[in-house]
Amino acid sequence: EVQLVESGGGLVKPGESLRLSCAASGFPFVNAWMSWVRQPPGKGLEWVGRIKSKTDGATADYAAPVKDRFIISRDDSKNTLYLQMNSLRTEDTALYYCATEYYTFHNNWGQGTLVTVSS
Amino acid sequence: DIQMTQSPSTLSASVGDRVTITCRASQSTNNWLAWYQQKPGKAPKVLIYEASRLETGVPSRFSGSGSGTEFTLTISSLQPDDFATYYCQHYNSYSWTFGQGTRVEIK
Numbered sequence: 001e002v003q004l005v006e007s008g009g010g011l012v013k014p015g016e017s018l019r020l021s022c023a024a025s026g027f028p029f030v031n032a033w034m035s036w037v038r039q040p041p042g043k044g045l046e047w048v049g050r051i052k053s054k055t056d057g058a059t060a061d062y063a064a065p066v067k068d069r070f071i072i073s074r075d076d077s078k079n080t081l082y083l084q085m086n087s088l089r090t091e092d093t094a095l096y097y098c099a100t101e102y103y104t105f106h107n108n109w110g111q112g113t114l115v116t117v118s119s
Numbered sequence: 120d121i122q123m124t125q126s127p128s129t130l131s132a133s134v135g136d137r138v139t140i141t142c143r144a145s146q147s148t149n150n151w152l153a154w155y156q157q158k159p160g161k162a163p164k165v166l167i168y169e170a171s172r173l174e175t176g177v178p179s180r181f182s183g184s185g186s187g188t189e190f191t192l193t194i195s196s197l198q199p200d201d202f203a204t205y206y207c208q209h210y211n212s213y214s215w216t217f218g219q220g221t222r223v224e225i226k
Contacts, residue, residue, distance in 0.1 A: 109162035
């Protein structure tokens with residue numbers, strides 16, 4: 001059974017940093033392209049970014065609002081995906097999901113970890 | 120960047136109704152359009168991918184159609200379990216864009 005378990009969320013002040021983790025199991029993580037998607041409280045879904053598999057270069061793409069502030073990485077030896085979030089803003093407050101990419105859609109999702117940015 | 124606009128934002132319907140949700144792209148797209156269902160407190164679940172392909176295990180009352188700039192999700196006979204929020208999502212090789220969502224509520 002595919003499992004994605006996010007962790008690392010919490011309350012931080014504007015300008016601070018936070019690193020989220022997503023522990024994966026039940027599928028060959030090394031081959032997977034992975035995304036982060038966020039959802040502000042009571043609002044819609046917003047794609048944050050993605051990282052390709054190492055075989056495909058392990059390159060990352062980002063949404064415009066987080067580009068140059070967020071960094072996605074992966075540790076295939078630990079089956080874990082990361083999201084390093086720097087220079088956090090109040091508008092980054094959201095539930096952050098990790099999800100697997102399957103060609104043109106996201107087929108597996110975690111349950112999310114909540115990040116709150118507030119002074 | 121392509122923008123995806125869903126309509127309506129909220130839809131009130133009764134069990135048994137036929138329901139249609141529309142997703143319009145700001146420019147002509149490939150057919151890499153997916154539909155998700157999300158219930159309160161839960162992660163999204165894919166229903167339809169590549170505009171019209173039904174994901175395994177999804178009831179056949181859900182269907183998708185469209186191409187270019189206009190896509191639709193249809194629920195042929197709304198069931199109690201279908202009251203939820205629905206999102207379209209477009210993929211273009213380097214980014215993903217979601218519509219703003221359509222909440223289907225009980226009339």
